[in-house]
Amino acid sequence: MKMPESQNKITGKEILYSILNSYSQVFFSTSKTLAVFLVVISFFDYGAGIGGLVAVIIANLLAWNLGYNTYLLRSGLYGFNALLVGLGVGLYYQPSPEVYILVAITALTCFFLTVVFQGVLGKYGLPFLSVPFLLTIWIVALSANSLSALNLSERGIFVYNELYSLGGKIFVDFYDFLEKSIGSSFIRIYFHSLGAIFFQTHLLAGIVIALGLLIYSRITLVLSVLGFTVAFLFYRLVGIEFDSLGYTFIGFNYILTAIALGGYYLVPGRISFGWIIILLPAVVLITTSTQQVFMLFRISPYSLPFNVIVLVFLYALKLREQRPRHLIETPVQLGKPEKNLYLYSGNMKRFPAAYPVSATLPFFGEWTASQAHNGEYTHKGAWRHAFDFVITDRKGQQFKNEGDFAEDYYCFGKAVLAPADGIVAEAIDSIPDNTIGDVNTKDNWGNTVIIKHNETLYSKLSHLKFHSVEVKTGDSVKKGQLIGRCGNSGRSPYPHLHFQFQANPYVGSSTIDYPFGHYLLKE
Amino acid sequence: MKMPESQNKITGKEILYSILNSYSQVFFSTSKTLAVFLVVISFFDYGAGIGGLVAVIIANLLAWNLGYNTYLLRSGLYGFNALLVGLGVGLYYQPSPEVYILVAITALTCFFLTVVFQGVLGKYGLPFLSVPFLLTIWIVALSANSLSALNLSERGIFVYNELYSLGGKIFVDFYDFLEKSIGSSFIRIYFHSLGAIFFQTHLLAGIVIALGLLIYSRITLVLSVLGFTVAFLFYRLVGIEFDSLGYTFIGFNYILTAIALGGYYLVPGRISFGWIIILLPAVVLITTSTQQVFMLFRISPYSLPFNVIVLVFLYALKLREQRPRHLIETPVQLGKPEKNLYLYSGNMKRFPAAYPVSATLPFFGEWTASQAHNGEYTHKGAWRHAFDFVITDRKGQQFKNEGDFAEDYYCFGKAVLAPADGIVAEAIDSIPDNTIGDVNTKDNWGNTVIIKHNETLYSKLSHLKFHSVEVKTGDSVKKGQLIGRCGNSGRSPYPHLHFQFQANPYVGSSTIDYPFGHYLLKE
């Protein structure tokens, strides 16, 4: 529970990472390259750029200072909603000291809302997406009229001036060329909507982001076009006016929904693409209806439709009793559709009849689950999906001799492996092993390694041997890689390996029911 | 966990049932007669009728295809909210291909919202009522202005035309006769409100539904009149205009609340009727206030007041520490107030001093609860209200000889009985018994029968003997009827009967605290 060292360990590199990741998380990614790209785009409007940066720094400072999870902090998860709010506020007002005080207050509000929604939606196993951003930006937008000391920005109206200030005459000419050559309103509104994700109103911003996606992940780009196209066709079919998307922050809902569901939360493929086509009309209806409501208050629903459909759909899929083979949630979400697809295909080859799961048992050879899922013994309640593994001999004994020493136990010192690819979220290695029969009630889980497989899938390997852990926080690990050795540290009366999947990186997290046992029993 | 056969078992009859039950569920029932009645009424407006049918079929197809619970599917619980949405959309627009595409999209949206609210409200032990319908119909109604390719229906304005097309001159004359003979605006608005539950604007529809209720359940009819009368008197007392109820979809809130609380969720009787009188004025206030809010968006609150009051009241009753004898939740809700009342009275005679519970112990003779509620041993967390039963001899031993064989255990092979009337929601019979000491970690609960007693009360009997189960899914069972025999299948190291009450039909559901132990300890 105590991890005083982790607080001191914050280095300059980690500060930089937490800031950069706050940018790339907007696209569900932790790619540093993409982050640099997005930082640059955010500064297309320098007021927005500064606002975003200030907000990210304040949110991350709060997370660090108040003792929130350093791993999530480093992943940018505490910062990206505040970033969006900062961009929005920075864009809306003319830069002034008061505006940056306002940015600071909204970043603080957004940060606390992030923590709250992480807690509340986390109880349902759902990501918080951009819900904290939404609430905060609405607070700002609704207050806008009352804040008479702040001046609205007139940027966006004089696009040419800004372009000139950014890149001189070349930029202006290039922009002019684009405007003229893109005759199709469909394509122009697509680029506008892409840019609007980062509160950019220039056509150019959208084009640069599209370019970034092309380099970073082609599936993502294809999905963004697919989502937008389906929405466009449905607009036509039922007679909704399309051009209004050209000057509102609304169209990106179709793009984000397609990316999130088509490539990240579902395994990308014909089926996931099909569901995008089925679901997008519903997103359109949610968009037009919420617009009617928000119009009355003179604010935009922003990304509300995207948040609603993704949360509803993901939660509904979770509640299925049988998981049909043709609609598959990403088992190990790796921040890039291409990787999700690769991982899935790889497993399909090896386990053709089984679930698309990359997880393997975290050891070699034959072990016994002394306590498996919903066991009659102790893994109950929040810990009901955990496994305790030991090695037994033919007589079912776990030890030789009298079992008075840790070394007598067959599993003690045996290799413990990463069950799947991932990044080490936590590595504790400094807790001595107990003598047999004793338990260490202070360091409950003992030496423990937590590996992040995706945003909502982590595995925890506990009670490892003192000083046996071979990885450190932040390390990237491959499936089957040696992590440490089975030990007897923590609340462990005799050597065994505690293994569980969980939805977040905390040492004390409850388990989730990930279809791991299926392999266990087939092996 | 795996139940591949149930997916294949879907027969034509079951498809028909799932569709019919989607209609009768609107009145908390699974009566086929009532269903046929309601199908006919829905086609009074053929656009609405088709819309409703299309929506039901799409919702049920999704439930079946995506692997949701087949029992709930058959009960119409996945379909009835979509039905209401389909009726509403079908009525609102003139029939056209686009309209039925819209119906399909809204049915899909409504289906996913049904699953979500089943999950979320289920966590609080509450039914989802028509909350999914509400959200979906608001989405459609708010989008209506934007959908310029669809034409609003002008039906309802030309009632006579429609009546003529339905039943010729006889119908028109009859309707004319009704209109003239029912002078009282109170009675006319009552019938209008009754019809409005099915989106019917004709007076006739209300009269037919009233007739249906008269045949199906007189208590229901009486309650509907009581609720409406109390509301009417309160309108008078505080000076709210009453006639507006004649052309809005609002008045049925008073009828539905009275039926739901007066006869279904509470044991019908003087006390439940008294509470209807106390609560109805609050429903009126919720109605007038929500109308003020929704008026601004030019939509109706529809059944929102009904949903609010029923959910608030049921949840508040759940949180009581002591259950006073004069306000009693239906212990086993049987879809018809008359049955609820009968069941309650029967029990009151037999157990005059006790709770009105029909549940008995699921076996004959004297057994021992090796693990009862909140036991010190293993029934913890979500399973904390479960019982494990065994038979012990005078020395407290559970077996004769060495206990090495299942047959040595006194309880093995003994009859297991239905603890209360109900319908079999799940029956698994194909899992071999374990040898003593082994556990089957794959089929956790072993051979299992789940019996539905009411919408939120199910009992589960687990670890039954291989091929001993005497009932099959869908069977109606009586209290005390032989269900199967005590066995040693699933995660059971030695023969015992696992018994629990739970709030839904899933094999892996958590237990609920139903006052069963009271009898147990009195016996």
Added chain:
Amino acid sequence: MKMPESQNKITGKEILYSILNSYSQVFFSTSKTLAVFLVVISFFDYGAGIGGLVAVIIANLLAWNLGYNTYLLRSGLYGFNALLVGLGVGLYYQPSPEVYILVAITALTCFFLTVVFQGVLGKYGLPFLSVPFLLTIWIVALSANSLSALNLSERGIFVYNELYSLGGKIFVDFYDFLEKSIGSSFIRIYFHSLGAIFFQTHLLAGIVIALGLLIYSRITLVLSVLGFTVAFLFYRLVGIEFDSLGYTFIGFNYILTAIALGGYYLVPGRISFGWIIILLPAVVLITTSTQQVFMLFRISPYSLPFNVIVLVFLYALKLREQRPRHLIETPVQLGKPEKNLYLYSGNMKRFPAAYPVSATLPFFGEWTASQAHNGEYTHKGAWRHAFDFVITDRKGQQFKNEGDFAEDYYCFGKAVLAPADGIVAEAIDSIPDNTIGDVNTKDNWGNTVIIKHNETLYSKLSHLKFHSVEVKTGDSVKKGQLIGRCGNSGRSPYPHLHFQFQANPYVGSSTIDYPFGHYLLKE
């Protein structure tokens, strides 16, 4: 579970207490003096005063009659939201029989909403504050236009008339004097806002309340001024019009937030005052934005901003992984900032390096935790933060001789102490001890004492010896005071002390993770 005696025990004194506490709870207190003060103020407007009293009586009657927790009832927790609603309705309308029927209906609605939010927010360990009041007052306010039989009050417009009727010419002159001498609109609006907490529009009411706070708790008064000042400065900085606060029920949000967070839920001190300064601007933004929304419906957000910020902030603090020393939640909230501070300082002296917790072990000498937090054995799920304590000898044995008799156990009959100051919320003493090996499954927890330390911290000491309990419900106890003796009653196969912290006073409550173990392991 059964506590029939508690229902009969309701005496006249207890009825009076439940009514008085409903008044002082508005300021998070159970002070009888403060209550009398507030009752008097409420009758400054006799319509409001009667309305408030009627509402409190109805809510408390419902709580008592329907079997809700008598301890919470006595603390005024079921009454204070209804009180506020009754005051509001009573003030808004001219007194008439219809108005008091309306008060009764809204009190009933508010009561059920209180129970519901106690349940829902309680799941997150949060207080329900004035959320039930908010929903109810909005229902009334939105319905106001429709209730044509009720006449709006014109009081408040003729302040002088009322003052005259209250206190004759002296009052009028005094009021006149005040109005003239308080030139500063800041000070006048401060007093107005203070009075508005009790729906009083007179300047005088604010001044009397300020006087009451000065006597009752100076820190509370200072905080109220601090919060109001910060809000005022922020209004100036961003140019929000300040004077509108003079005639709306809005400004008290700044006062209540400062009091709640600065002195009750956080340990008062420089840090808590600092956070008030940081958070108040966010409260201002939430206020201005919600006002924009509610303005459209012509209603006030009332205390919504206060509720939002307090719930968000408290929940976010709960989710911290590490508790930094400079932002500390009150460990034992004692209804008065001064006491909270004193308690904290006292502990800081004794445990300079530790958490500011006043809890000590509930016994003398050295005991063994046979099951501590998240134990491998049985304290799982909702009970995972519980402790079972026994006394062991050098060989680790818990008993002498054969352990066949309760008296053989070292812990049996040993003193059990109050772990911290508090009030006895429940004391059960009438359950016989079991013979060794037996368990009493009917009275699960056996003889049990529950002590309330603050609104959300209770401790439970269970399985006490038959007739050993030395305290009774309502007693005030000091840390270390003798409560009873270790026994073997309830579901206890051998003598031990079950100890847990929990968030509410119910016998069956789940445990919370209160940093008690820290001391345990340091001792």
